[in-house]
Amino acid sequence: MSKISRDTLNEVVAELLKGSQEKKRKFRETVELQIALKNYDPQKDKRFSGTVRLRNIPRPNMKVCVLGDQKHCDEAKEQGLPFMSADDLKKLNKDKKAVKKLAKSYDAFLSSDSLIKQIPRLLGPGLNKAGKFPSVVTHNDSLTAKADEIKATVKFQMKKVLCLAVAIGHVEMSQEELFQNLENSALKSLLDSDTMENTAITSRADVTQMILVQKVSKGLRWTEVANKLGRSKEWTTAACLEEEAVAIVTFFNLPSQCLPWLQTVPYKSQPGIPSDPALYRLYEALGVYGPAMKELIHEEFGDGIMSAIDFKFNVEREPDPNGDRVKIIWSGKFLPYQRF
Structure with missing residues (x-):
């Protein structure tokens, strides 16, 4: 970021918007940022993925569905947001095709904190496999604000090709809005491989490691964590069971994709003789x-x-x-x- 001046970025954004006005399309064009990586071997180095929250919403037409309790369903109806209750989810009967269709129908999901722990039981692993496990929303949150937060969040993934691509806006945005997304959020976050959101989570062990990192960085003792959760220090240290997953994610400020891993049944033990x-x-x-x-x-x-x-x-x-x-x-x- 230090090698690219603000003036250069402004010129690029202005030229891009000018070109879109000269050659207008019949649809809203997306502005995409592409980053070529150097000195990185995808065969040896760890591939990463994550999310970046931009200052301005790049995809205003993104569809967010609320999986809510009665209060959230009523609120969603008032605000014109699509919603489904627990009874609606039960009707799907864990049918893989129905859950897959649901996942394809929306870009993202919000779930009441009282309902989210039931999602794996009601729908199975379908939403998680689709990369659309719901984000948590409480009664203290505004559904509209939460939905806008999700719409302002874009995903990226490092694959075999040494290039990252992420949508940062559209041609109907102002030059300043595009510039803010480009400068203040996208590049800095994408190039910061130490952030938790940029970490690919592939197992419960990955989440455990993130919890330990947060515990150390915050200077916490397990006794303090246990007091916050209202559990014993022994139970808290050993278990992140289904009914406590939301509290754990919130307390340690973990990405929402940690939830399904915390809700899986713990393994019995590691094979072999412990080396620790x-x-x-x-x-x-x-x-x-x-x-x-x-x-x-x-x-x-x-x-x-x-x-x-x-x-x-x-x-x-x-x-x-x-x-x-x-x-x-x-x-x-x-x-x-x-x-x-």
């Missing part, structure tokens, strides 16, 4: 004392297992003259084996 020293010691302790724990559980409760679903644990510091000790308490519901 702290995890390895826990693995070692379970290897040494696990058989004894199993025998004692069976002796006390009978033949069965301890649940890791109906489960809680606590980590405490235990003072000791020879050095503080780590005290871990596990509490899981006993599940007897069914005889049949």
Whole structure:
């Protein structure tokens, strides 16, 4: 950006608008920014994707549908926005063709915070696969403002070709509006590979890493995060379950595409022996004392297992003259084996 002067950008925008007036089309022409990347190997370097919010709306005809509760549906109706209720979504019955048709019918979706956690259950993974998982809206937000925010947000993706292309406006915008989109948002955001919005999210582990980065950058302790969410520090550290996904995304200011990953069922464990020293010691302790724990559980409760679903644990510091000790308490519901 420092190599391109403001005067040069202004001249380019003015020339572009002049050309569009001299050769008018029967449709509204889109203004697209193309960036050629140098010294970047798409075969070796990480491909990235993300979103950029522009100062002025580049696509005013973009269709945004509200998936809302009763209040949001009423508000959407008053403001002339398309909407669907939970009952409307249930009628689709997770039919892949119907969900695919819904995804194609709109450019983006908004969802009530009270409804968004039900989207995967009601529609399956269809919207997420289409790259149109809804953005969250609360009753404190203006639907029109949220819709305009989405309309001002454009997506980009780094593929095999060393060129990024993104729509930054249209020829009916003023020179100043196009210039603002070009200078203040598009180039700076696209070339900032460190922003979270520019990060391609391909797994739940990616979201976990983003949470850890935010935690460190904000100087937070898990106890502080837990207090904000109204949960124990142990539960908060271990779980980002479906009903808490929206709170986690909001608290850590994560992109909305993190929501579906936080709503997936957590994996049971990583295969192989842990390489992390702290995890390895826990693995070692379970290897040494696990058989004894199993025998004692069976002796006390009978033949069965301890649940890791109906489960809680606590980590405490235990003072000791020879050095503080780590005290871990596990509490899981006993599940007897069914005889049949």
